[in-house]
Amino acid sequence: MTTVGVIGGGQLGRMLALAGLPLGVACVVVEPSADAPAAAVADVIQAPFDDERAWAELARRCDVVTVELEHVPIGALAWLAERVPVRPPPAAVQAAQDRRAEKEAFAAAGIATARWAHPAATFAAGTVVKRRFGGYDGRGQVVLGRGVPVDGTLDGDCISEELVPFDRELSIVAARGVDGTVACYPVVENRHYQGMLRTTLAPAPALTPSLQSRAASIAVALAESLDYVGVLAVELFDVGGTLLANEMAPRVHNSGHWTIEGAATSQFEQHLRAVCGWPLGSTEHRPTAMVNLIGAPPDVEAVLAVPGAHLHLYGKAPRPARKIGHVTVPAERLLQLEAVLAT
């Protein structure tokens, strides 16, 4: 039995733990909330992320420690890394916490992004101002009207980016093993609704070998530059076929949930294989669509009546704008699923 410590016990921790059991991997999660989705299938240390006793318990019980979210005290990861392997490395998690450090990580790996400024400044083509720390799911950012000054649009420390006229938002999920091997899933297209990911199409429509190869090069360059181990996601803007990196996630990612049924190895198993030092799995795949369930629970019977549909509920109480689950279907069934979810 291998024990993996996971910082965070949300749906990502839950799906990691579900993937772990058949592999002989037990997950122990640190999670502040009392009703963590992961609790159904993992041991939970209920504690704030900055609780030193929780770190000590993780270090004592686990063979390796990983994260299911990036907003983790870096001091905790650094302390843990002196006692037990921490994968991905703390510096990679730190880069994803801080939009300035993230841009610098992309630059250090030779990866193109939109132009940016810190302290925030305006760009003639249009400007997006983003909170430097703590934003997610479209929160903590504002698009400025032309000529609006940056100051005072958001509280605290912000960076600004040039508004890019992108055609679509893509992402690539990759995994890097302890031995440096990298396995990439296909580039996917992500469609958002009210700032939250609603639908992922895998592979992205009209994905060419060239686009896949350029996206994979970005993931590989970033992973190598960060000496990364585990699953990593990079969000990309497709601007007339040119790829610009937008954000990175040092963890399994919502745009990779389709891999549970759509790929030979799910991103969750892949992450565990990587952090345990085991061989990476096959990323062979079939055309698949994933739709997030946001806010209200679906009609379970109607969803299950869609041929090939797979329901994933996270055990979370419904609440507006809360991701409570997702549904995966063969790509050709997406419209049928959307019709069911709309009723």
Next chain:
Amino acid sequence: MTTVGVIGGGQLGRMLALAGLPLGVACVVVEPSADAPAAAVADVIQAPFDDERAWAELARRCDVVTVELEHVPIGALAWLAERVPVRPPPAAVQAAQDRRAEKEAFAAAGIATARWAHPAATFAAGTVVKRRFGGYDGRGQVVLGRGVPVDGTLDGDCISEELVPFDRELSIVAARGVDGTVACYPVVENRHYQGMLRTTLAPAPALTPSLQSRAASIAVALAESLDYVGVLAVELFDVGGTLLANEMAPRVHNSGHWTIEGAATSQFEQHLRAVCGWPLGSTEHRPTAMVNLIGAPPDVEAVLAVPGAHLHLYGKAPRPARKIGHVTVPAERLLQLEAVLAT
């Protein structure tokens, strides 16, 4: 949240519970042993199967009750069935406990079997004597030499069967919903080693539409005759293309484990869909092989290095002749997997 009571907390209960969580199904298992494989993912009522307080707790907590093994006190199931839906029905479970009742159930459904006798008698072509109650995995049965009298070969109540010169052992796993809909997986071929299932090939090599259709007719006839709800397996002898029913299992079955990765819907999810009264899932599938891990644990890294391999450990301590897990691979990788497992 739907709560399903499962009598038995072994690997089948564990895999049912794993399949349940994403569907919003919580499993509560009754299991006498302290280290039940299902405990990692289900609530366990640790009690003997004939413990009346355990039955009462199941009836109180569960929306529906099912079994992961057939050797369950029928009195308990009958008591439960007066209080909560029990699926499959107790009579179907009883038929699988008693080799005489099983043969009679096949006959009542118009399904051909080898000739049999109870009390046991000898057949000119050769005779297998089987314990009437409690045998499994090849235990509790003896093949008689010609002219050997039946008496005294096995303790207790036995039936005998004519030894059939079969070409191979097949099985079919089917599910019947509350509305009477039946969904069949493809016929598979099962290869045994020392009386235990070692390898399943899905679909069975050289499976013809005719053979599939005849096996499916057997499963449908049996399920309808028993007013069955849930997943059901029928073991078949292929005797020169003629099918004879050998045994039935009123539950998910080892020869259906390949469906976790090889079919659109796993037998575990399918069983839960059926007993919860939900629509059955697609049985679309790809050529897949499953190998049981018996006795000793495998070299995890070597198994995971086989492309497309999926490891399923049950959390059981290794012990000779004990099923501790299984591995599923794309059919074309079977030899590669066997080479790894042989070392």
